[in-house]
Ligand code: NAD
């Protein structure tokens with residue numbers, strides 16, 4: 001049942017985000033209503049397929065859609081040109097033509113990869129985001145930023161390509177491993193800090209309910225995050241202005257992901273840790289008060305983050321920071337908090353302070369995996 005609709009206003013490319021529970025029964029009629037082509041390929045991964053693929057396929061067939069599926073292994077390393085190419089091959093071999101639609105059924109990895117494939121295949125085919133992780137339901141499925149990773153940098157090969165609609169079934173979260181709920185909280189806390197002090201306070205009060213997937217609490221934070229993402233996307237689809245603020249925690253976060261070979265640290269975990277390091281930078285630069293700094297860190301510390309040591313060492317993170325190709329005029333760009341709900345973009349952080357922030361982060365227990 002669809003309980004909520006949030007619209008992303010982008011002129012001709014506007015689209016709705018539908019949110020609800022037990023949604024499978026209304027997926028096909030929604031496709032019909034949006035003029036989605038009859039030929040549909042659902043792309044998902046081996047963790048998600050056993051739970052959700054068959055019912056969705058059967059439901060679509062019942063409504064006379066011609067459905068097939070591609071199931072890939074899970075994990076960030078699948079967000080690659082190699083995997084995209086393998087999908088292109090499979091689509092071509094199956095004669096999937098221009099008038100077809102792809103459904104990205106999965107987390108942010110599937111969403112980013114399938115969106116990228118949809119943008120390029122036949123110069124663009126229709127696609128639908130059906131996110132199944134907390135992270136993808138609050139952030140990555142909305143806004144049309146699609147990409148694969150390159151060995152020299154995360155999300156370096158991509159496009160802006162909007163879906164036909166976003167389909168968020170909260171029930172999907174029930175099968176999600178607890179570690180993935182923590183990852184979702186990375187982006188949720190981010191939205192509180194960058195734009196919404198009330199949301200931040202709500203998370204402080206209701207953290208346990210969110211971790212336990214209480215329906216009302218999840219719907220609340222999910223709705224707020226999607227509203228903000230929809231608004232920012234409408235204002236600045238191609239990230240030439242305000243959209244940059246969504247990268248709070250991500251400058252350091254991306255280096256952490258790379259240092260862990262995209263396996264040790266998950267994206268949402270990297271964002272949580274990145275926010276600790278970046279807020280430290282803001283405090284050292286005198287941009288944020290000690291009280292706000294401590295509130296942000298205190299909330300993140302309450303989130304049960306468990307990062308295995310693996311390949312994650314300070315030296316590797318520093319190296320990843322240095323090698324990250326994402327710079328603006330040769331400078332690292334940071335989004336730093338000023339107060340809860342407000343951030344500033346700063347290009348002038350001294351390299352020595354970046355190093356100090358990483359040392360500070362490594363002194364936190366959460367990175368050592370001892371908790
Ligand atoms: P993910 O896609 O890797 O999914 C996490 C894990 O959960 C995977 O193992 C997956 O198989 C499994 N899974 C997914 N749904 C499940 C379900 N309902 N039940 C059981 N298991 C399930 O990770 P993620 O955190 O969703 O996404 C991270 C990616 O999103 C990163 O690549 C990040 O760069 C990207 N991202 C993109 C944007 C954007 O704007 N495009 C924004 C934020 C993050």
Ligand code: ZN
Pocket residue numbers: 187250267271
């Ligand atoms: Zn992110």
